[in-house]
Amino acid sequence: MAIDIASKARPGDATGERPWWVRPGVHTGVAGAAVGYILGHLLGNFLSSGYAQNALSDSNDVPIVLGYALAVLGWLAGLGVFNDLFRMVLGKPLPEVTHKNGTGLAKYFRYTLDHKVVGIQYLFGMIGYFLTGGLFAMAIRSELLSPSYHLMGPNEYLMVVGEHGTMMMMMMSSVILGPFGQYFGPILIGSKRVAFPRLEALGFWLTPAAYVLLLSGILFGGFPTGWTGYEPLATQAKQGMDAYYFAFGLMGVSMILAGFNMIVTVINYRAPGMRWSRLPMFVWSMFTVSFLQVLSVPVLVGACYMGLMDRTFQTALFSNQLGGSSFLYEDLFWFFGHPEVYILALPGFGIISEVVSVFCRKPLFGYKVAAAGMLGVGILSFFVWQHHLFDSGINPDMRPLFMLTTELISIPTGFIFLVGMGTFWKAKIRFSIPMLFALAFYFNFLIGGISGVFLSDVPADTTEHGSFFVMAHFHYTIMGGLIFAFMAGVYYWLPKMTGIKLNERLGRIHFWTMFIFFNTTFLPLFALGLMGMPRRVFEYARNLETLNDWVSISAFCLGVSILIFLINFVMSMLFWREPEVGNPWRARSLEWQLSSPPPPENFERVPVILAGSYDYGVKDALPVAELHPPAGVIVGAYAGTGAGPNGTEV
Amino acid sequence: MREPRHGLRLLAIWFVLALVADLLIWFAWYPHLPPGDMSESAKHQQFDIAVLAVMAAPVVIAVLLYFGYAIVVWRAKPDDDGDGEPIYGNTKVQLIWIAGTSLIVLSLAVFGTVELIGPAGAGAGEGPSPVWKLAGTQTASWTPGGNDMLQVQVIGQQWDWTYRYPQFGGMESSTLYLPLDTPVTFHVTSLDVIHSFWAYQLGVKADANPQVDNVAYTTAKQLGGFTVRCNELCGIWHGAMYNYGKVVSQTDFQTWAAGVQDKEQADGLIADLPAYALTYDPTVLSELTSSNNINKVDGITGAAGYYYPPSDPVTP
Numbered sequence: 018m019a020i021d022i023a024s025k026a027r028p029g030d031a032t033g034e035r036p037w038w039v040r041p042g043v044h045t046g047v048a049g050a051a052v053g054y055i056l057g058h059l060l061g062n063f064l065s066s067g068y069a070q071n072a073l074s075d076s077n078d079v080p081i082v083l084g085y086a087l088a089v090l091g092w093l094a095g096l097g098v099f100n101d102l103f104r105m106v107l108g109k110p111l112p113e114v115t116h117k118n119g120t121g122l123a124k125y126f127r128y129t130l131d132h133k134v135v136g137i138q139y140l141f142g143m144i145g146y147f148l149t150g151g152l153f154a155m156a157i158r159s160e161l162l163s164p165s166y167h168l169m170g171p172n173e174y175l176m177v178v179g180e181h182g183t184m185m186m187m188m189m190s191s192v193i194l195g196p197f198g199q200y201f202g203p204i205l206i207g208s209k210r211v212a213f214p215r216l217e218a219l220g221f222w223l224t225p226a227a228y229v230l231l232l233s234g235i236l237f238g239g240f241p242t243g244w245t246g247y248e249p250l251a252t253q254a255k256q257g258m259d260a261y262y263f264a265f266g267l268m269g270v271s272m273i274l275a276g277f278n279m280i281v282t283v284i285n286y287r288a289p290g291m292r293w294s295r296l297p298m299f300v301w302s303m304f305t306v307s308f309l310q311v312l313s314v315p316v317l318v319g320a321c322y323m324g325l326m327d328r329t330f331q332t333a334l335f336s337n338q339l340g341g342s343s344f345l346y347e348d349l350f351w352f353f354g355h356p357e358v359y360i361l362a363l364p365g366f367g368i369i370s371e372v373v374s375v376f377c378r379k380p381l382f383g384y385k386v387a388a389a390g391m392l393g394v395g396i397l398s399f400f401v402w403q404h405h406l407f408d409s410g411i412n413p414d415m416r417p418l419f420m421l422t423t424e425l426i427s428i429p430t431g432f433i434f435l436v437g438m439g440t441f442w443k444a445k446i447r448f449s450i451p452m453l454f455a456l457a458f459y460f461n462f463l464i465g466g467i468s469g470v471f472l473s474d475v476p477a478d479t480t481e482h483g484s485f486f487v488m489a490h491f492h493y494t495i496m497g498g499l500i501f502a503f504m505a506g507v508y509y510w511l512p513k514m515t516g517i518k519l520n521e522r523l524g525r526i527h528f529w530t531m532f533i534f535f536n537t538t539f540l541p542l543f544a545l546g547l548m549g550m551p552r553r554v555f556e557y558a559r560n561l562e563t564l565n566d567w568v569s570i571s572a573f574c575l576g577v578s579i580l581i582f583l584i585n586f587v588m589s590m591l592f593w594r595e596p597e598v599g600n601p602w603r604a605r606s607l608e609w610q611l612s613s614p615p616p617p618e619n620f621e622r623v624p625v626i627l628a629g630s631y632d633y634g635v636k637d638a639l640p641v642a643e644l645h646p647p648a649g650v651i652v653g654a655y656a657g658t659g660a661g662p663n664g665t666e667v
Numbered sequence: 668m669r670e671p672r673h674g675l676r677l678l679a680i681w682f683v684l685a686l687v688a689d690l691l692i693w694f695a696w697y698p699h700l701p702p703g704d705m706s707e708s709a710k711h712q713q714f715d716i717a718v719l720a721v722m723a724a725p726v727v728i729a730v731l732l733y734f735g736y737a738i739v740v741w742r743a744k745p746d747d748d749g750d751g752e753p754i755y756g757n758t759k760v761q762l763i764w765i766a767g768t769s770l771i772v773l774s775l776a777v778f779g780t781v782e783l784i785g786p787a788g789a790g791a792g793e794g795p796s797p798v799w800k801l802a803g804t805q806t807a808s809w810t811p812g813g814n815d816m817l818q819v820q821v822i823g824q825q826w827d828w829t830y831r832y833p834q835f836g837g838m839e840s841s842t843l844y845l846p847l848d849t850p851v852t853f854h855v856t857s858l859d860v861i862h863s864f865w866a867y868q869l870g871v872k873a874d875a876n877p878q879v880d881n882v883a884y885t886t887a888k889q890l891g892g893f894t895v896r897c898n899e900l901c902g903i904w905h906g907a908m909y910n911y912g913k914v915v916s917q918t919d920f921q922t923w924a925a926g927v928q929d930k931e932q933a934d935g936l937i938a939d940l941p942a943y944a945l946t947y948d949p950t951v952l953s954e955l956t957s958s959n960n961i962n963k964v965d966g967i968t969g970a971a972g973y974y975y976p977p978s979d980p981v982t983p
Contacts, residue, residue: 171903243900249877250860250902337878338948343861344876378743379751383761408863408872410855410881413793416783421776431768434730435761441737443673444751448742456734463730467723474779476715476789479872480702483863483898547701547716549867551898554906558894603748634750 041097043126050226053091057084065329076256078329081237085263089226096128096222101215128222130214133615135221136200137514142224143195144586146188147500149232151579153181158572161565164557174555176239176257183231183244183261187268189495190310190357191224193364194275197506198303200514202279204608205297207288207626207642209618212281220274227268234260243553245354248335248346252327259328266321269314269353272360276310279303288642290626297606297630298381301388302367305395306360313356313399320349344411351402359398361495363391365462365502366433369455372505373440375604376452380631382439383432390432397426407478416475423473430466434459449602450524454505457532461497465490468543486546492539504531504582509602515590516613518597523585530578538571605641606630622646673740681732685725692720702870705893705914707886708790709870715782715789722771792855792864792873792881795945801884803850809834809924811917817846820943821855823862823875826904828895835928837943839936843895843912845869845887846920855881856946863899866912874899880945887914 038044061080093099101111124134125141156177160168169177199221203211211217234240234257242251242261251258283304287296296304324346326332333339335346366387374381381387403411403419437459446452468490471477481487504527512518541564550557557565589595600609607630611619624642632638697717704710741751783789787801803816820831821843830843843866845851855864857875864883865872868891873883897908915923931937941947 171906175900175903175905241900241902245900247861247900250900253860253902337876377751378749380753380755382754383756386756386761408792409874410792410794410876410879412796413788413791413798417776417780420779420783424772424776424779427772428765428768431764435764438730438733438737439754439756439760441734441741442754444737444741445743445747445749446738446741456738459734460731463727467727470723470775471716471719474715474719474775475783475791476708476712476779476786477719479708479789479791479870480712480716480867482872483865549701549894549896551865551896551906553900556906556909632753634753 040123041095041100041128042123043096045097046092046095046222049091049093049095050088051091053087053089053094054084056091057087060087078256078259078325081256081259082263082325082329085230085259089223089230089267092226093219093222098128098215098219098222128218130218131617132199132203132211132214132217133514133619135217136196136198138221139191139195139199139224140514142221142228143188143192146184146224146228147192148579148583149228150181150184150188151576153177153184155573155576157181158569160555161557162569164555164559164562164565166555169555171555172238172241175241175243175553176235178553179240179243179261180231180235183265184228185495186244186357187224187227187231187265189361189499190268190272191275192499192503193368193506194279194303194306194310195221195224197299197368197510198279198306198364199275201510201608202300202303203282203286204611204615204619205300205606206283206286206291207607207620207624208282208286209620209623210286211278212285213278216274217278220271220278223267223271223274227264227271230260230267231264232260234258234264245350246321246324246346247350248324248327248343249337251324252336259325262321262324262328266318266325269318269321272310272314273318276307276314279307280311283307288624288626290642292626294384295626295629296388298370298384298387299364299367301391302363302370305391306363309356309360309363309395309398313353313360316349317353317357320346320353323349344406344409347406347409347411348402351405352399354405355402356395356398358491358494359394361499362430362462363394365458365499366391368502368506368509369458370433370436371606372451372455372509373437374631374633375602375606376447376449376455377440377444378447378633379440379442379444380629380633380635381436382442383436384629384631386432387436390429390436393429393432394426397422397429401426404473404478407475408482420473420475424470427466427470434463449508450519450521450528451505451509451602453525453528453532454501454508457528458498458501458505460532461493461501461535464540465493465497468493481546483551484546485542485550485552488552489539489542489546492542497535497539501531501535504528507586510608512597512601513608513611513613513615516596516598517590517594518601519589520585520593520595523581523588527578527582527585530581531575534571534575534578538568538575541568604630605632605638607641610640610642610644620644622648673736677733677736680736681725681729684728684732688724688728689721692724693717696720701867703868705868705887705889705891706790706870707888708786708884709868710888711782711786711789712870715779718778719775722775726771787884790870790872790883790885792883794882795880797882797884801850801852801886803852807834809921811846811921814850817849817851819843819845819851819853820945821853821864821873821875822858822947823855823864823897823901823908824858825860825902826897826908828864828897828908828910831943832924832928833943835924836932836937837940838924838928838931839940840927841910843910844920844923845912845914846917847887847890847914849917849920850886851884853883853885854945855883858947860901861899862897862901862908865896865898866893867896868893869912872898878946878948890914890916 058080061083065077065079104111125138160174237257238255240258240261241254246261283300323334327335333341335341335343337343370381370387400422401419404423472481472490508519508524545561545564550561598613622645624644625646626642628639628641630641700713700716702709702712704713784799787799804814806815809815809817818833822829829839829841831839855873855875857877862875864875869885871883871885873881891914893912895910895912897905
């Protein structure tokens with residue numbers, strides 16, 4: 018939002034555009050959503066009155082689910098998502114898709130088809146998600162200050178736990194692919210645009226809807242299942258459960274759309290010379306993650322859909338008593354759920370690889386190993402999901418196999434460490450803030466990864482499964498890994514995205530408080546889990562109180578650290594506005610060769626890529642790209658092949 | 668100044684640190700590692716955690732040591748804005764790394780499999796048809812002294828645990844008594860949603876699924892009390908779903924169990940309870956028992972004295 022605050026130009030001044038309030042935007046979207054919800058609710062009442070009572074929860078969920086569905090459609094229609102579709106149906110010509118930034122702030126509140134605008138939208142959206150989820154975490158830790166309930170009743174506690182977990186999981190899957198993937202993916206491959214700008218923008222505009230829908234569960238008393246939504250507890254739950262299924266499913270659709278767009282963009286829109294062997298690691302990570310999303314998330318959407326069917330129209334897909342299977346839900350959920358955790362881990366690997374190379378002033382060690390590591394993790398992640406179900410009562414024949422695959426996945430994960438460590442060998446290390454976060458990433462992810470090996474071993478897992486040990490493990494990999502990488506990305510790329518840099522001193526305070534308090538918060542949780550504290554309980558053994566109090570106080574300090582980041586972010590963006598227009602990190606990669614922020618359409622001409630972006634310390638290294646190739650060069654290169662670089666204007 | 672041999676230095680420091688850490692883990696920490704050694708399965712879990720810690724410590728130390736060394740030795744001097752040496756990779760290092768990690772990982776997988784199969788599933792729930800069975804004589808009535816397998820059914824419901832002993836007339840108890848040195852088969856099931864039976868000190872964990880008989884094995888090796896908690900989120904009072912168990916000598920167990928059986932027989936409770944089965948459908952059960960006082964006597968029978976009425980909250 019801070020991006021164009023200095024710009025005095027207003028839409029409509031010169032171009033004759035209509036003023037913002039009569040054009041589709043957030044306000045018309047909200048109106049559409051309200052109308053849609055009312056219509057859906059009425060329709061649901063009409064369809065289901067009298068017969069479709071959910072017998073387990075004694076509630077009628079059809080009006081709510083239909084209300085949600087039409088509210089989402091109304092929101093999208095109000096935003097103008099379907100306008101081009103209607104134009105096509107009516108046979109009217111489509112307006113030209115431009116990737117030029119408009120002027121003013123209004124473009125950030127609209128269905129804008131510019132990947133750089135979408136990236137900024139994602140950045141603010143995901144920070145909003147993260148802060149909301151973080152507040153829920155603070156509430157959880159407040160409740161855990163004592164071993165019996167004092168702040169919240171059991172129902173409120175589970176509501177907060179569920180909202181925290183689900184909100185964070187929905188956010189984490191888009192927190193890097195959203196802001197940085199959409200913004201820098203096309204730039205890093207030398208493209209002026211993404212393949213499917215409409216899908217991309219739609220992917221973003223589903224996330225605010227999912228956010229509101231998930232929170233709307235609170236109005237119905239929340240959902241008691243945590244972020245996993247296990248059946249048949251979910252069928253027994255009150256109407257807040259619909260919010261979980263609908264919002265999570267909706268976020269799933271957003272992830273699929275973002276994934277498709279990224280895959281096609283990376284395959285088809287690379288500039289001439291951008292061979293696969295020159296692809297920046299960050300793009301490799303986005304590419305792999307997109308495949309994981311496209312292949313695994315549909316299973317989640319299906320599971321959420323089936324869960325909603327169980328709740329509304331009384332199918333019994335997940336009810337053991339009626340011929341369904343609660344194991345089916347567990348399998349579907351974790352078939353998505355395990356690739357999901359690598360959807361969270363891989364973008365971190367990508368950002369960290371970029372940052373480490375720049376601040377070590379060295380080429381990335383073992384480029385092919387790094388790419389192979391990502392692909393290996395991605396492929397293996399589809400074959401490990403039953404390690405979440407070692408104690409579940411599923412037939413145990415496959416347990417040795419799933420133990421093996423789970424442990425195998427630490428080989429490609431180890432590649433990432435090899436690449437990092439090799440790059441540090443005889444380097445010239447600069448401790449900029451992104452580099453500090455990268456180092457912290459290795460530290461946290463090491464602990465997270467090693468604790469994962471403990472969980473893969475069936476006998477050890479029998480003690481650790483479902484306890485605070487698991488909780489500590491995945492907070493180390495997700496918060497300690499992904500969020501630290503995200504922060505590295507923010508400090509590294511924000512000057513490029515906005516032309517403004519964050520305050521250095523506050524940034525360092527933010528890093529050190531976050532690193533220290535993250536570890537003092539989550540390291541003791543391993544011990545708590547091993548001492549027998551299950552997840553998602555507020556009644557725990559008296560002798561664990563001291564340790565829990567320590568964790569809670571650390572968690573509040575961690576919250577303060579995030580607050581410092583927020584203050585830095587808001588003050589730097591809105592008030593201090595310290596410009597940073599050059600190449601402050603002296604980075605080679607393509608995005609840093611452009612102005613800050615990059616010009617409309619990124620490049621005047623499609624660049625010709627001459628070298629990889631990691632050639633630090635190489636004498637007479639070629640620049641990474643020729644940004645102004647003479648006209649006709651690219652056409653000449655493609656002459657006679659019958660092909661041309663798609664979507665590029667030569 | 669001659670470039671020092673970093674690799675050798677690192678290796679020497681690492682070796683000393685890793686050796687010290689492993690010795691400390693094995694000799695000082697191992698006896699205190701959870702879940703203790705109260706039963707066969709707990710012992711194996713403790714052993715596995717110790718072995719994994721011994722494997723993990725050198726790896727963690729290696730990585731942290733390396734990064735710490737790099738930060739100290741290879742940080743750029745304040746006035747130096749040059750680049751590092753352009754090293755794009757090193758085939759030997761990469762091959763050693765891949766071979767090393769593969770070796771560790773594969774040996775861990777073999778180790779885990781042996782530790783899973785040897786102790787009959789290592790206390791984890793094996794589902795209705797267990798593959799790795801614990802040795803013991805299957806008998807209709809349990810007697811001390813031999814190697815009779817004790818059958819215990821664990822029934823979870825929101826939010827309580829009930830234990831049923833088929834070899835003692837199908838009597839029920841809300842405290843889990845177990846005899847020492849006796850192979851035990853747990854049949855874990857649920858009446859409503861998914862719970863998880865976690866006898867922490869015994870090292871047993873098995874999900875309680877409705878309509879599913881989930882089997883787990885253990886053999887208690889020490890006298891004393893233990894805790895049972897629910898380990899799978901099952902609704903608002905999930906955290907309060909715990910009770911206690913006790914390991915007693917075989918003769919004490921025989922006396923206790925026979926005593927409870929006699930009392931419940933005399934009270935007419937056993938006759939009122941549904942026949943012992945591996946799973947129960949509460950809908951059907953309440954029809955079977957609608958004419959008698961199953962919910963009311965002593966407050967302890969019929970899975971903690973209470974089966975749900977048909978529509979709340981189990982099935983339509």
